[in-house]
Amino acid sequence: AQSVTQLDSQVPVFEEAPVELRCNYSSSVSVYLFWYVQYPNQGLQLLLKYLSGSTLVKGINGFEAEFNKSQTSFHLRKPSVHISDTAEYFCAVSDHQGAQKLVFGQGTRLTINP
């Protein structure tokens, strides 16, 4: 079974500063990895996904993430954040086989201060 640990429950940063949201996963098989964003009172929106190939994945809104198999990590980064990036961010993992269900981490609340 897969599991996901998001190492920070809250991350406050100043506007235009860089940010990194950390995600580690556990799995005995090959995985797909995802980052979702959830704005208040909304559903989850896909930011980016790693399925195979290049370990550096670029997503929407200027976000990118790097898959590190040896460290079982998939950290999310953005070089310069905006107030509009304030939201909850979820890392998720799925195996390649079977039902391919998504297993989510606990979430990281990103707060951007002016």
Added chain:
Amino acid sequence: EAGVAQSPRYKIIEKRQSVAFWCNPISGHATLYWYQQILGQGPKLLIQFQNNGVVDDSQLPKDRFSAERLKGVDSTLKIQPAKLEDSAVYLCASSPGGLNYGYTFGSGTRLTVV
């Protein structure tokens, strides 16, 4: 394309009452998921449908929760009787196929049990 529609958006009920949620996935999406998101936690899969068949319901509390997907399109999730710990946001998602296509989430139904 139209997104995943869910209703109602909010529901408040007393414990031991019953409640039902409705989901209309994106047209043509064969796979439908119901997730439970308790405040401060990541979403947890309750049930996954492929067309009108159940693929995974291992985390569905079957003594009180039930779900169906008639004709492989709309789906309803029911709780009977509700408990205080069922207070959560219930998210529906759909996908045209495997995870490489990604999920599309609805806005969710926020249930409060008092």
